[in-house]
Amino acid sequence: MFRPMRERAASATLAFSFDGQPLTGRAGDTVAAALLANGIVACRETPVSGSPRAPYCLMGVCFECLVVIDGVGNRQGCLVPLAEGMRIETQHGRRQFGEDAA
Amino acid sequence: MIAIDDISALSSHYDLVVVGAGPAGLSAAARAADLGLSVLLADENPAPGGQIYRAVTTTPVVQRDILGEDYWLGAGIAARFERSVASYAARCTVWALGPDETSPGAFELGLSLGSKARMISAAQVILATGAQERPFPIPGWTLPGVMTAGAAQIALKSAGIVPAGRTAIAGCGPLLYLLAGQLAAAGTEIVAVLDTTPRANWAKALAALPDFLRSPYLAKGLKLMAKARRSLRFVSGVTGLAAQGDRQLSGVRIVRGSTAETLACDTLLLHQGVIPSVNLASAAGCALDFDETQHAFVPRVDAWFASSVGGIAIAGDGAGIGGAESAALRGEIAAFDAARKLGRLSEAERDRQAAPFQAELTRRLRGRRFLDLLYKPAAQFLAPPADETIVCRCEEVTAGQVRDAASRLGVTGPNQMKAFLRCGMGPCQGRLCGPTVVELIAQTRGTTPAETGYYRLRPPVKPVTLAELAALPPTDEATKAVVR
Numbered sequence: 001m002f003r004p005m006r007e008r009a010a011s012a013t014l015a016f017s018f019d020g021q022p023l024t025g026r027a028g029d030t031v032a033a034a035l036l037a038n039g040i041v042a043c044r045e046t047p048v049s050g051s052p053r054a055p056y057c058l059m060g061v062c063f064e065c066l067v068v069i070d071g072v073g074n075r076q077g078c079l080v081p082l083a084e085g086m087r088i089e090t091q092h093g094r095r096q097f098g099e100d101a102a
Numbered sequence: 103m104i105a106i107d108d109i110s111a112l113s114s115h116y117d118l119v120v121v122g123a124g125p126a127g128l129s130a131a132a133r134a135a136d137l138g139l140s141v142l143l144a145d146e147n148p149a150p151g152g153q154i155y156r157a158v159t160t161t162p163v164v165q166r167d168i169l170g171e172d173y174w175l176g177a178g179i180a181a182r183f184e185r186s187v188a189s190y191a192a193r194c195t196v197w198a199l200g201p202d203e204t205s206p207g208a209f210e211l212g213l214s215l216g217s218k219a220r221m222i223s224a225a226q227v228i229l230a231t232g233a234q235e236r237p238f239p240i241p242g243w244t245l246p247g248v249m250t251a252g253a254a255q256i257a258l259k260s261a262g263i264v265p266a267g268r269t270a271i272a273g274c275g276p277l278l279y280l281l282a283g284q285l286a287a288a289g290t291e292i293v294a295v296l297d298t299t300p301r302a303n304w305a306k307a308l309a310a311l312p313d314f315l316r317s318p319y320l321a322k323g324l325k326l327m328a329k330a331r332r333s334l335r336f337v338s339g340v341t342g343l344a345a346q347g348d349r350q351l352s353g354v355r356i357v358r359g360s361t362a363e364t365l366a367c368d369t370l371l372l373h374q375g376v377i378p379s380v381n382l383a384s385a386a387g388c389a390l391d392f393d394e395t396q397h398a399f400v401p402r403v404d405a406w407f408a409s410s411v412g413g414i415a416i417a418g419d420g421a422g423i424g425g426a427e428s429a430a431l432r433g434e435i436a437a438f439d440a441a442r443k444l445g446r447l448s449e450a451e452r453d454r455q456a457a458p459f460q461a462e463l464t465r466r467l468r469g470r471r472f473l474d475l476l477y478k479p480a481a482q483f484l485a486p487p488a489d490e491t492i493v494c495r496c497e498e499v500t501a502g503q504v505r506d507a508a509s510r511l512g513v514t515g516p517n518q519m520k521a522f523l524r525c526g527m528g529p530c531q532g533r534l535c536g537p538t539v540v541e542l543i544a545q546t547r548g549t550t551p552a553e554t555g556y557y558r559l560r561p562p563v564k565p566v567t568l569a570e571l572a573a574l575p576p577t578d579e580a581t582k583a584v585v586r
Contacts, residue, residue: 054246
C-alpha cells in the first residue's frame with residue numbers, strides 16, 4: 001500500500017515478523033508504518049463482523065491499527081516503535097484470553 | 103530539557119503538567135520552565151512536534167521543499183523546548199486527570215509509560231491535546247486502502263513513505279490542498295483531487311472575506327491552491343462519495359449533482375477539516391460549547407485559555423482550531439497565566455509580558471472565520487444519507503440504525519444512543535463517531551447539535567491495562583476502603 005519515497009535518510013534495518021512472515025523495517029518507524037511500508041493490507045479483523053481493517057489515522061485516535069505484539073493484544077501499532085525481532089500478528093476479533101499469559 | 107524514559111524517574115509533583123508536545127505544548131512548557139516553574143511535558147508520540155510538526159526532529163525526509171518551509175518552523179519550536187529545563191516524557195499516555203483528593207486545588211494525573219502506570223500531582227495543568235480530523239463517514243470508509251489525509255501526511259513526515267499506487271484525495275479544507283502538493287512532490291501518483299466544498303459556502307463566507315484578504319492565510323492559501331490546481335486533476339463540486347471494493351479498496355464512486363462516475367484507485371485519502379480533541383478536557387470536567395462557525399464542540403475558555411475548571415487551561419487547537427502558529431502563541435499566553443496563578447508573576451507583569459503574544463495572536467487569527475465558513479462540510483458528509491454507511495467504526499453501527507433509534511425509539515441524545523446501539527463504546531471512545539452521531543440525532547429530531555449535546559466522557563480516556571492499574575502502589579485510603 002505504501003512505498004519508501006525516493007530520497008530517504010539512511011537508518012538501521014530491523015527484522016520482524018507479521019503472522020510468521022519474516023519482514024524488515026526501518027529503525028525509527030512505528031509498527032503501523034512498518035506494516036504499511038511492507039504492503040500489508042489489513043492488520044486486524046473487527047470483533048463484530050470480522051471485517052478486515054487497516055491503519056486509518058496513524059495518530060492514536062482511531063484504534064484501527066490494533067495488533068498483537070509479542071503476544072500482547074490490543075496494541076496501537078501507530079504508537080509503538082518497531083523493535084528488532086518483534087513478533088507482530090493480526091488481531092482476530094476480540095482479544096483472546098490467555099494470549100498474554102506468558 | 104530532561105528526558106524521562108522510565109516512569110519511576112518522574113517527580114511525584116510538578117508546578118505544571120503540560121499534555122501534548124505540538125506547538126502549543128512545546129511553547130507552553132518552554133515558557134513556563136523559563137519562568138521558573140517545575141514542568142513536565144507528557145506526550146504519546148516518540149518525538150516532539152505533535153501532528154503538524156510531526157517528527158520534525160527525526161524525519162527521514164531529506165528534501166526540505168517536499169514538506170514546505172512552514173513545516174520546518176517546528177524545528178525552531180522544538181529546539182527552544184530542548185534548551186529549556188522542562189522534563190519531557192515521550193511515549194507517555196495521560197489517561198486520567200481529576201482533582202487531587204489529598205491536596206485541595208491540585209490535580210492528580212494517571213500516566214502510562216513503558217507498560218507501567220503511575221499517579222502524579224500538579225498544581226496547574228495545560229492541555230495541549232490539539233486536533234483530530236473531522237470524521238468523514240461515507241459508504242466503504244472502513245475498507246483497507248481508505249485512510250485520512252492526515253495519516254498519509256504523518257506517514258510521509260515520520261517514515262518517509264508514500265501511497266504506492268493510484269491515489270485519490272477527497273474532501274475540503276486547506277490541509278487537503280497542502281497534502282496534495284506534498285504527496286505529489288514526494289512522487290505519489292495522484293489520480294484526482296475530489297473537492298467537496300459546497301458552492302453555496304462562498305456566499306456565506308463572503309462577509310468574512312475582507313479580514314481574510316488582510317490575513318497571513320491568504321498568500322499561503324493561494325499558493326497551495328494554485329500549485330494543486332496547476333499540476334493535478336482537480337474535480338470540484340463533488341456532492342457524493344463512496345469507497346468501493348471487496349475487503350480492500352478498488353475505486354471511488356464520485357457523484358456531482360446528477361452525474362456519477364467511478365474512478366479506480368488503490369488509496370483514497372479523506373479530509374474535511376479538523377476539530378478539537380476534547381476527550382481529556384471533557385473527562386476532566388471542562389465545559390464544552392458547540393461553536394457554530396467551526397461546527398464542532400469546543401472547550402469553553404477565557405482570554406488566558408483557562409477552562410471552566412480552575413487550574414486547567416487549554417492551549418492550541420484543542421480549544422478551537424487556529425492553526426500551528428496561533429497554537430504556539432496560545433501556549434505562551436497560557437503559560438504566563440499559569441505562572442501568575444502560582445504567584446511567580448504579578449498580574450501586571452503577566453499582562454506586560456503576554457501583550458506582544460496576544461497582539462500577534464489577533465493578527466494570526468484574522469481570516470480564520472473565512473476559512474471556517476468556506477470549508478464547512480456539506481450536510482451529506484456530516485450526516486451520511488445512505489443507511490448502510492458505518493458511523494461507529496469500532497462497534498460497526500450504521501447511520502440507518504442511529505436514525506431509526508432517534509426516530510422510532512425516540513432516543514434524544516448520544517449517551518442514550520450508546521445504551522441502545524453501543525456506538526461510542528469501542529476502543530476509540532467516540533472519537534470517530536461522536537460528531538456524526540450527534541449530527542444524525544439532531545437532523546432526525548429537527549434539533550441542533552448544541553441542543554443534542556455530546557458523549558459524556560470519563561477516565562481512562564485511553565485504554566490502560568488492568569495489570570498496570572493493579573501494580574499502582576496502594577494508598578492508605580484505598581487500603582482502608584477494603585480492609586475492615
